[in-house]
Amino acid sequence: MAHVWLPFWPKNAALSASLIDLIDIGEFCLVLLILSFVFGMMLVFCLKYRRGSGAARHLPNPKSWHWEIGWTAATLVAFLVLFVIGAKAYLFLYKPPAHYQLELYVVGKQWMWKIQHPGGQREIDAVHIPVNRVIKVILASQDVIHSFYVPAFRLKHDVVPGQFETFWFEADRTGSYPLECSEFCGVEHAHMIGTVTVMSDSGYARWLADQGATESLAQQGFGLFRRYGCSGCHDPASTVHAPLLDGLFGSVVHLADGRSMVADERYIRDCILLPATQRVAGYPPVMPSFQGQLSEEDLVRILAYIKSLSARHSP
Amino acid sequence: MSAVDIGMAGAVPRSYLGEEYTLASWLFTRDHKRIAILFFVSITVFFFIGGFAAALIRLQLLNPAGTLFQPEVYNRLFTMHGIVMVWFFLIPSIPATLGNFLLPLQIGARDLAFPRLNLFSWSLFTFSGLWAIYFIFIGGNDTGWTFYEPYSSNFANGHVIVAAVAVFINGFSTIATALNFVVSTHRLRAPGMTWFRLPLFVWAIYATSIVMLLATPVLAMTLALVAIERFWGVGIFNPVLGGDPILFQHMFWFYSHPAVYIMILPAMGVVSELVTCFARCPIFGYKGMCYALISIAIIGFFVWGHHMFTAGISLTSAVFFSLMSFIVAVPSAIKVFNWTATLHNSRISFDAPMLYALGFVGLFTIGGLTGLILATLSADIHLQDTYFVIAHFHFIMVGGTVSAYFGGLHYWWPKITGKRYPEMWARYAAILTFVGFNFTFLPQFILGYLGMPRRYYTYAPDLQTWNVLSSAGASILAVAYALPLIYLGWSLFHGKRAGPNPWGATGLEWRTSSPPPKQNFPRTPVVTELPYRYDPRDGSYTTQDGVHFAEPTLGEASV
Numbered sequence: 001m002a003h004v005w006l007p008f009w010p011k012n013a014a015l016s017a018s019l020i021d022l023i024d025i026g027e028f029c030l031v032l033l034i035l036s037f038v039f040g041m042m043l044v045f046c047l048k049y050r051r052g053s054g055a056a057r058h059l060p061n062p063k064s065w066h067w068e069i070g071w072t073a074a075t076l077v078a079f080l081v082l083f084v085i086g087a088k089a090y091l092f093l094y095k096p097p098a099h100y101q102l103e104l105y106v107v108g109k110q111w112m113w114k115i116q117h118p119g120g121q122r123e124i125d126a127v128h129i130p131v132n133r134v135i136k137v138i139l140a141s142q143d144v145i146h147s148f149y150v151p152a153f154r155l156k157h158d159v160v161p162g163q164f165e166t167f168w169f170e171a172d173r174t175g176s177y178p179l180e181c182s183e184f185c186g187v188e189h190a191h192m193i194g195t196v197t198v199m200s201d202s203g204y205a206r207w208l209a210d211q212g213a214t215e216s217l218a219q220q221g222f223g224l225f226r227r228y229g230c231s232g233c234h235d236p237a238s239t240v241h242a243p244l245l246d247g248l249f250g251s252v253v254h255l256a257d258g259r260s261m262v263a264d265e266r267y268i269r270d271c272i273l274l275p276a277t278q279r280v281a282g283y284p285p286v287m288p289s290f291q292g293q294l295s296e297e298d299l300v301r302i303l304a305y306i307k308s309l310s311a312r313h314s315p
Numbered sequence: 316m317s318a319v320d321i322g323m324a325g326a327v328p329r330s331y332l333g334e335e336y337t338l339a340s341w342l343f344t345r346d347h348k349r350i351a352i353l354f355f356v357s358i359t360v361f362f363f364i365g366g367f368a369a370a371l372i373r374l375q376l377l378n379p380a381g382t383l384f385q386p387e388v389y390n391r392l393f394t395m396h397g398i399v400m401v402w403f404f405l406i407p408s409i410p411a412t413l414g415n416f417l418l419p420l421q422i423g424a425r426d427l428a429f430p431r432l433n434l435f436s437w438s439l440f441t442f443s444g445l446w447a448i449y450f451i452f453i454g455g456n457d458t459g460w461t462f463y464e465p466y467s468s469n470f471a472n473g474h475v476i477v478a479a480v481a482v483f484i485n486g487f488s489t490i491a492t493a494l495n496f497v498v499s500t501h502r503l504r505a506p507g508m509t510w511f512r513l514p515l516f517v518w519a520i521y522a523t524s525i526v527m528l529l530a531t532p533v534l535a536m537t538l539a540l541v542a543i544e545r546f547w548g549v550g551i552f553n554p555v556l557g558g559d560p561i562l563f564q565h566m567f568w569f570y571s572h573p574a575v576y577i578m579i580l581p582a583m584g585v586v587s588e589l590v591t592c593f594a595r596c597p598i599f600g601y602k603g604m605c606y607a608l609i610s611i612a613i614i615g616f617f618v619w620g621h622h623m624f625t626a627g628i629s630l631t632s633a634v635f636f637s638l639m640s641f642i643v644a645v646p647s648a649i650k651v652f653n654w655t656a657t658l659h660n661s662r663i664s665f666d667a668p669m670l671y672a673l674g675f676v677g678l679f680t681i682g683g684l685t686g687l688i689l690a691t692l693s694a695d696i697h698l699q700d701t702y703f704v705i706a707h708f709h710f711i712m713v714g715g716t717v718s719a720y721f722g723g724l725h726y727w728w729p730k731i732t733g734k735r736y737p738e739m740w741a742r743y744a745a746i747l748t749f750v751g752f753n754f755t756f757l758p759q760f761i762l763g764y765l766g767m768p769r770r771y772y773t774y775a776p777d778l779q780t781w782n783v784l785s786s787a788g789a790s791i792l793a794v795a796y797a798l799p800l801i802y803l804g805w806s807l808f809h810g811k812r813a814g815p816n817p818w819g820a821t822g823l824e825w826r827t828s829s830p831p832p833k834q835n836f837p838r839t840p841v842v843t844e845l846p847y848r849y850d851p852r853d854g855s856y857t858t859q860d861g862v863h864f865a866e867p868t869l870g871e872a873s874v
Binding site: 008009010016019020023024027028031034035038039041042045046049050051057058059060065067068071072075076079080082083085086087089090091093094095110143144145147149151152154155156157158160161162163165178180181182183184185186187188189190191274291292 | 381386387390457459463465466469470471472554555557558559560561594595596597600603624625626627630633634637638641642644645648649651652653655656658659660661662663664665673676677680681684685687688690691692693694695696697699700701761764765766768769770771772773774775781849850851852854
């Protein structure tokens with residue numbers, strides 16, 4: 001709301017923005033308070049104790065420790081309070097969501113944002129999302145580090161090559177808002193910008209239908225799954241001893257080196273690109289690496305397919 | 316003040332400046348004071364190169380369309396600005412010039428422990444500086460001063476390895492100087508100069524040297540790994556080769572965050588000297604100030620992750636680094652409170668060094684408090700990599716360190732050169748620095764909160780007002796930084812002669828002639844007093860070797 005009456009306040013279009021603004025405004029007030037205290041004291045002392053003034057001075061005595069202990073303790077307590085508030089909000093905002101209504105795949109490359117929707121719709125430098133929905137974003141980079149930044153949501157997350165990053169947001173106001181890259185990524189870094197359009201449910205449904213997508217992301221992934229020969233081993237009918245992928249996503253996997261981990265986006269990515277690093281217990285190391293063969297967008301498609309295998313099986 | 320007062324019988328010995336006049340006597344000198352001058356000349360050149368790049372950056376951003384320079388040129392400008400200012404000006408600034416000149420004088424020594432190593436450090440610095448100038452002349456590169464991977468290994472334009480070599484060599488110069496300071500502080504203190512009688516400037520340089528010794532090797536390793544990856548294709552940071560780009564950030568910030576303390580701790584030392592001298596009052600909480608310096612140096616090693624809150628590090632480590640970042644702010648806050656409390660019950664004269672020092676306290680406080688906002692995890696999600704961060708660290712590094720550097724330069728100028736500078740001009744420059752600085756960087760906090768990312772050569776038109784304000788402020792700042800070059804240079808030839816102790820200060824450096832003789836002291840001083848024994852009732856003072864003096868008449872300084 002602050003942007004209405006302050007010329008230097010950005011637009012607010014999300015739950016996260018309201019939360020972060022609230023904490024920031026509190027902090028700004030505290031900062032101004034401390035600043036006026038320090039500047040005020042300096043000003044008063046400078047005037048009162050200037051060389052020419054007749055203020056009474058006493059013999060400098062070794063000054064009290066009480067003051068020092070007092071303000072050290074006070075600042076420590078104040079700082080810890082700020083720390084706790086900020087950390088709690090961060091954990092809420094940055095923890096991958098357990099429940100979400102929509103997934104969005106974002107691939108950053110020099111110097112554009114490529115967006116893939118689960119229904120197979122694709123767009124460049126534009127993101128269309130419905131209002132009041134928890135949206136999980138899976139970020140991947142094809143080249144260097146980028147950062148997906150929507151000032152109106154007060155949110156950013158770096159997009160790091162070699163891994164999937166996930167975060168979420170929930171827009172609560174329809175409209176168009178700038179999307180920026182905030183990690184320097186080369187010559188046209190400043191032009192790696194786009195628009196996030198927050199739409200009503202009906203508007204969003206109309207927009208999806210107008211895109212003319214024929215295959216969902218998972219269906220596109222299935223095509224790649226066959227083309228790259230994945231199904232040759234991972235199909236239930238296959239004679240090769242390879243893990244079945246039905247119900248894999250979200251389950252706990254036991255690795256040959258004794259570790260156990262949840263099969264999330266990152267795990268599946270590493271299995272495809274760096275299979276030697278996390279062999280599943282009980283299977284021979286026959287999985288070849290697909291490093292350098294799959295583009296990030298194709299990887300996203302295959303990921304969507306593997307995830308769909310779990311959706312079908314979960315109750 | 317008679318010659319006997321300053322421990323000299325008979326004729327005043329020739330000053331270090333008048334010993335010899337040949338070029339070789341300068342380039343191959345082992346006198347810490349001459350080496351300090353050599354460093355001063357070198358870094359002044361780099362200060363104006365880096366400043367010139369900053370001016371061009373602000374010119375470009377006057378117009379949202381960003382049409383003055385092509386993006387290729389703009390990206391190289393901010394990279395050059397960062398590399399030059401961080402490694403070739405800020406890190407050596409106070410330690411290599413004022414530290415080199417004053418540390419032996421303040422502890423009552425004839426020179427540093429290793430005079431040849433000291434000269435070697437300057438030679439290395441000059442060698443790396445020539446690399447840096449070569450780097451600029453062949454066109455620079457566009458990685459930013461942070462060299463982030465995998466951009467710098469596979470995607471960057473320009474000469475990444477040339478820049479890395481310059482910075483790599485530069486690091487060894489830093490290490491050599493730091494080693495020299497640590498050993499000198501331990502071994503060469505005059506009789507009676509116990510640890511808790513050391514001036515705070517010595518404490519600050521000592522703490523800084525420890526950080527330099529421990530952190531700088533990691534930078535060298537990081538740059539070496541970048542080179543290995545680039546030349547031999549070994550996968551270390553590049554994901555295509557199986558490396559991890561986040562590892563680079565961990566290693567880089569493990570050096571580069573402590574590097575911020577390398578820049579600010581010496582500034583805190585300088586300001587402690589200035590505030591207490593011009594307030595004619597002992598520093599409030601001397602021991603607390605020492606402990607605060609050491610705490611910052613130690614805790615400063617555990618906060619590097621706060622540069623990576625949005626980079627996808629684990630949430631647990633982000634929480635840890637945020638906590639440590641808040642904790643490191645406590646000793647900084649103590650220092651601000653102690654400086655302010657020193658002004659209580661004092662007798663302040665507002666000479667130029669004091670104006671710079673007061674400006675430092677103000678700007679450092681703003682920089683520190685906005686640092687708290689950035690340490691707050693939730694706020695950082697929004698503000699990371701925006702102009703808010705730019706404004707914050709310029710308040711610390713430029714508003715803080717550069718103000719203190721100029722303050723210290725004015726304060727010790729009579730000691731270094733034997734000449735008084737024109738006081739009124741210096742006061743104008745100090746005030747102009749404070750005004751121009753705020754004018755330049757306060758609007759950038761707003762730009763950052765509005766969501767303008769850093770390193771953009773073009774931006775949304777509705778942000779133009781704040782950018783124009785910032786550029787206008789930068790032009791004031793440019794005048795404020797160029798002025799001292801003119802009048803200090805003038806004072807070399809036309810300044811009044813300075814006595815041994817024009818400010819009436821208590822440190823040992825003021826107990827020898829100005830400029831000091833080559834051997835610093837005719838005979839080794841014996842320390843009997845705490846530092847900063849000023850009496851605010853009449854401005855009198857007792858020097859560290861136990862001689863009581865009345866308040867000096869400051870001559871033109873008090874006009």
